[in-house]
Amino acid sequence: MADNATTPAKAGGATTLAETGGRPSVGLFVTCLVDLFRPSVGFAAIKLIEAAGCRVSVPASQTCCGQPAYNSGDRKDTRAIAENVIATFEPYDYVVAPSGSCGGMLKTHYADLFEGDEAWSARAAAFSAKTFELVSFLVDVRGMTHVDASFAGSVTYHDACSGLRELGVKNQPRRLLKSVEGLKLIELKDADVCCGFGGTFCVKYPDISNAIVGRKAEAIVASGADTLLAGDLGCLMNMAGKLQREGKPVHTRHVAEVLAGMADEPAIGEVER
Amino acid sequence: MVAITSPQFKANAKAALADPNLQQALTHVRHNFIERRAASAVALPEFEALRDSSRDIKNHTLANLDLYLEAYEEKVTEAGGHVHYAETGEEARDLILSICRKAGARTVTKGKTMIGEEIEINEHLEAAGIEPIETDLGEYIIQLRHEPPSHIIAPAVHLTQKQVEDDFRRAHTHLDPNRDLSEARELLAEARGILRQRFLEADVGITGANFLIAETGTSVIVTNEGNGDLTQILPRVHIVLASIEKVVPTLEDVSQILRVLARSATGQEMSTYTTFSTGPRRRDDPDGPDEYHVVILDNGRSEMLGSQFQDMLRCIRCAACLNHCPVYQEIGGHAYGWVYPGPMGAVLTPKLIGVDKAGNLPNASTFCGRCEAVCPMRIPLPNMMRHWREREFERHLQPATYRTGLGVWAFLARRPRLYQFATGIAMRVLGNLGHRRGRFRALPLAGGWTKYRDLPAPAGKTFQEQWKEKQRALKGREA
Numbered sequence: 001m002a003d004n005a006t007t008p009a010k011a012g013g014a015t016t017l018a019e020t021g022g023r024p025s026v027g028l029f030v031t032c033l034v035d036l037f038r039p040s041v042g043f044a045a046i047k048l049i050e051a052a053g054c055r056v057s058v059p060a061s062q063t064c065c066g067q068p069a070y071n072s073g074d075r076k077d078t079r080a081i082a083e084n085v086i087a088t089f090e091p092y093d094y095v096v097a098p099s100g101s102c103g104g105m106l107k108t109h110y111a112d113l114f115e116g117d118e119a120w121s122a123r124a125a126a127f128s129a130k131t132f133e134l135v136s137f138l139v140d141v142r143g144m145t146h147v148d149a150s151f152a153g154s155v156t157y158h159d160a161c162s163g164l165r166e167l168g169v170k171n172q173p174r175r176l177l178k179s180v181e182g183l184k185l186i187e188l189k190d191a192d193v194c195c196g197f198g199g200t201f202c203v204k205y206p207d208i209s210n211a212i213v214g215r216k217a218e219a220i221v222a223s224g225a226d227t228l229l230a231g232d233l234g235c236l237m238n239m240a241g242k243l244q245r246e247g248k249p250v251h252t253r254h255v256a257e258v259l260a261g262m263a264d265e266p267a268i269g270e271v272e273r
Numbered sequence: 274m275v276a277i278t279s280p281q282f283k284a285n286a287k288a289a290l291a292d293p294n295l296q297q298a299l300t301h302v303r304h305n306f307i308e309r310r311a312a313s314a315v316a317l318p319e320f321e322a323l324r325d326s327s328r329d330i331k332n333h334t335l336a337n338l339d340l341y342l343e344a345y346e347e348k349v350t351e352a353g354g355h356v357h358y359a360e361t362g363e364e365a366r367d368l369i370l371s372i373c374r375k376a377g378a379r380t381v382t383k384g385k386t387m388i389g390e391e392i393e394i395n396e397h398l399e400a401a402g403i404e405p406i407e408t409d410l411g412e413y414i415i416q417l418r419h420e421p422p423s424h425i426i427a428p429a430v431h432l433t434q435k436q437v438e439d440d441f442r443r444a445h446t447h448l449d450p451n452r453d454l455s456e457a458r459e460l461l462a463e464a465r466g467i468l469r470q471r472f473l474e475a476d477v478g479i480t481g482a483n484f485l486i487a488e489t490g491t492s493v494i495v496t497n498e499g500n501g502d503l504t505q506i507l508p509r510v511h512i513v514l515a516s517i518e519k520v521v522p523t524l525e526d527v528s529q530i531l532r533v534l535a536r537s538a539t540g541q542e543m544s545t546y547t548t549f550s551t552g553p554r555r556r557d558d559p560d561g562p563d564e565y566h567v568v569i570l571d572n573g574r575s576e577m578l579g580s581q582f583q584d585m586l587r588c589i590r591c592a593a594c595l596n597h598c599p600v601y602q603e604i605g606g607h608a609y610g611w612v613y614p615g616p617m618g619a620v621l622t623p624k625l626i627g628v629d630k631a632g633n634l635p636n637a638s639t640f641c642g643r644c645e646a647v648c649p650m651r652i653p654l655p656n657m658m659r660h661w662r663e664r665e666f667e668r669h670l671q672p673a674t675y676r677t678g679l680g681v682w683a684f685l686a687r688r689p690r691l692y693q694f695a696t697g698i699a700m701r702v703l704g705n706l707g708h709r710r711g712r713f714r715a716l717p718l719a720g721g722w723t724k725y726r727d728l729p730a731p732a733g734k735t736f737q738e739q740w741k742e743k744q745r746a747l748k749g750r751e752a
Contacts, residue, residue: 030736032686036700037729039736058740061689069683071640071659072675073666077683084687112656161641194599198639203721204675205637207287210725211603212639241726244712269729271711 100163309540348490704733
């Protein structure tokens with residue numbers, strides 16, 4: 001493993017924003033998809049975490065949570081990635097990820113990788129205990145009850161599976177969304193049913209994935225909302241891609257963008273008009 | 274020999290998605306089962322607590338399985354019945370055939386049994402000149418069609434009512450063409466009319482078992498048609514066919530698990546019939562068989578004890594995991610290519626036919642976790658599917674291109690600097706290519722994605738790059 005596993009904060013080049021005393025430190029786990037495809041979600045997350053009274057750092061030595069390897073049965077690589085993540089984020093009070101899927105991996109599955117290794121198990125347990133999905137962190141940990149944001153339009157919300165079932169993210173985003181000025185929240189039928197993304201599933205079984213996301217797209221259109229929100233970029237890219245392929249006029253955004261009042265950027269898969 | 278088509282899972286699934294009858298029939302799974310289960314779970318305040326205690330009962334039983342099997346056998350013997358152990362499907366078939374032959378059986382009525390499907394008992398009875406007659410309506414229908422079940426509690430759920438009507442008209446040549454069979458009730462009446470005589474004629478009745486009770490030597494079946502009762506009471510010989518993990522310690526334990534079984538399966542509080550049978554007819558009994566046999570099948574299950582797959586032996590075959598699975602809902606059960614479909618099949622099938630043949634099953638899951646969320650026995654199905662993927666990975670069974678892609682990605686993901694350098698370049702290229710439309714309709718190497726959906730284009734600069742720039746600018750202003 002690389003050296004940065006042992007000296008995380010320094011080697012990882014952690015940089016802190018607006019350091020002021022007394023506020024808990026949060027290491028932002030950006031997630032690979034946000035890093036690569038939609039950086040605006042990362043900035044929205046930072047704004048929200050700061051609004052919740054924390055100072056945010058973004059360690060540079062992070063890549064991915066390891067889920068693609070883990071769910072492909074490759075435990076060795078997963079463990080190596082997990083060791084790096086755990087070491088990298090050890091200096092922080094909290095670890096927050098703008099994704100229920102990556103958050104679920106970090107919080108509920110890392111422990112499984114270190115069974116029988118006492119030292120690493122303890123580090124993994126400490127890491128899991130301080131790790132949260134973004135919206136759950138804001139509401140459950142920081143007690144946030146409303147956000148200072150406005151959004152003109154109707155939205156519907158999809159409960160991405162891992163956040164919902166591994167981390168219990170369900171009411172928190174709805175609660176905060178209801179505090180967004182001008183926003184109308186329309187419940188999505190079968191909101192808790194998978195969108196068919198499933199990580200590598202969607203490219204390993206494209207025909208089945210398409211059938212599932214096709215059904216999801218129908219429900220989204222039927223909701224009548226003009227914007228679809230969710231807390232996971234993978235699922236969002238899947239649903240946006242399907243809606244756009246079918247020419248449906250629904251915009252798709254990460255829930256953090258709306259909560260942070262940063263929904264002025266083009267929606268996912270769109271360009272400025 | 275029934276063909277195993279699990280290796281052709283992808284082609285099976287594609288065909289299933291294009292089958293309009295199947296797609297129409299699956300509406301029942303997508304809505305009815307789910308809504309009814311949800312309503313019945315909410316209506317019982319102690320439902321979640323019962324799931325816990327049911328799980329604990331089975332865990333305790335599995336930890337002491339040998340003891341409970343022995344205790345069960347002793348009680349069956351005391352009641353005048355016979356217990357036979359079969360290590361393999363072949364042994365189970367031979368045992369059943371020899372009992373049937375000894376009874377001089379010409380026809381055998383059958384209650385629903387998935388173990389019967391697992392050991393292909395019908396084919397072997399037929400080969401021995403003994404006619405098996407399925408008496409569960411769904412099983413009866415698929416027997417007419419020479420098809421395996423597509424669902425573990427609703428074997429004909431893949432068929433529309435119109436298809437069933439057509440099958441009846443084809444098979445029941447006595448039917449008046451003017452007779453109205455457009456109502457499900459009429460189809461049921463027609464099947465009942467045929468089956469009544471067959472029940473009376475049968476020499477042997479074979480049923481499965483939902484539970485075997487160690488305390489009393491009792492086998493329990495739950496049905497909604499009462500066909501199981503007639504199957505086990507009317508013939509001279511009753512054979513119970515069950516697998517080793519069906520045993521539970523006490524009547525009280527069964528009573529607890531029954532409370533989650535039907536609710537999870539069909540949303541009923543209890544199934545219409547819950548029937549307990551213990552041994553052959555006693556002198557004062559008004560009815561019952563003269564001979565009572567129990568064939569207990571292992572078929573690899575004892576190897577699951579103490580392994581990563583032990584929790585699967587808690588399964589009570591309620592099918593909630595099938596009903597709630599987004600993949601099963603789209604493709605139905607036949608696509609899985611063997612007896613057990615859906616999430617429970619994705620865990621059990623690789624054990625029973627080999628992960629080399631059944632590798633697609635545990636892979637064809639989005640890991641949405643809904644199966645585990647509704648499993649009355651709290652079986653961690655996705656985790657166990659992942660364990661099968663681990664076995665595949667260890668044995669290099671995944672496609673070479675997939676392994677290579679994963680290997681390259683993992684190599685980079687373990688090296689943050691290299692990863693950021695490489696992804697930085699890649700995103701810049703993709704960002705430039707996609708900046709005009711904001712998305713791609715097609716992209717080399719991304720066909721699996723772009724076949725059906727657009728791919729959102731990346732921003733061009735990664736978050737890490739943008740973050741560093743902001744930090745630098747901030748420091749510049751401060752200086």
